Amino acid sequence: MKLSLSTAAAPGGELDTFDEACRARGLEGIELVIGPGDDVPTLAARLAAARVRVVALRVETLDGIPLADLARLSGALSLPLSLPLGIVAGISLTDLARTFTEAGGTLLLGFATDLDQVLAVTTALRETNAPPDVGLAWELRPSSEDLGVSGAVLLTARERLGLVRLYGGGPEQRDQDGRGVGPLFVDLALSGYGGPIVLTPSRPEELPRWHKWLTSKNVVGCGSARATGEMELDVRDVEPKDRLGTILGAFRVLPRGATLHITLDHDPSCMYYALDESEPPGTFDFRKIGDGPEVWHAEVKRL
């Protein structure tokens, strides 16, 4: 499974800079969005020269971009090309399949979390005996879709699923809390899916947040000390990967007898286990206060 980021998160930027930022973030690849201004026939050579880790290609529109050029690029780079199902609605599946098979490319038809749509497209693929060069890309929009049907959608699409495109994740991860992302990715894991997962901004308004997320390395927690040496720490705006460090750091500078009051958006039990693993026995007293469902509090007293 490769977690990747779409260049849609940083439109107009340099590819190697983008790839480098993704690397620093631990992302395993990038999805290259091809626009009407790109010269598709020369892209393969340019990408080879840039040595970036592209895992998939993407087009949102076919205006001014010949499909045959895209198929050849996909074949030359051995990378799948995904596009929204709607933009090829006027072309027969047989013709699409032939174009990509002849060029040695792979086409992934993007579908929404919509059971009727996925049933229609999988039936059409089966009835036309479409070769494996034509597969499916799941366009997953947790912020606006009902993921209640995602189990059935996964079951239907599973056999031809070559890509999952998640509109969100990254800096939008917390906004999608309770929208069904957790259970869906459990189902995806249990189904044995090992293909790419591409993150992409859910809407253009989110671009500044993605830019900040991609360029910042460390996020500092927002702790505030009280006069008594007590400390309040709200880690809800701290990235998950930086939370343990923030809390352990705050605990270590706490005077003896003082208490760290923590506010979180998840069950704080893991923080207890982190302290238990990292600190000498008998140096802290941990108390969980309340039990969600959206906000949790915990108190850590330094003994």
Place this chain on the structure above:
Amino acid sequence: MANLELDIRIVPPREKHPAIFRTFDALGAGEGFTLINDHDPFPLRRQFEATRPGQFQWTYVEEGPTVWRVLIEKSKA
């Protein structure tokens, strides 16, 4: 069986641990999955020890600096 992978980096904070335990609980004896995360999930290992003692094996496959991979297997009955 196929090598199962759960990339927990995408899952919202509140749903991370429930998702991991749900995946583990769905496995059969002797099966496993690879957990992928952006930080060392060592507290999770302690939580596994506390809630599922003797029922799992924990093997680091990759240890940072940006990505951690842990193979979590369910012990044979």
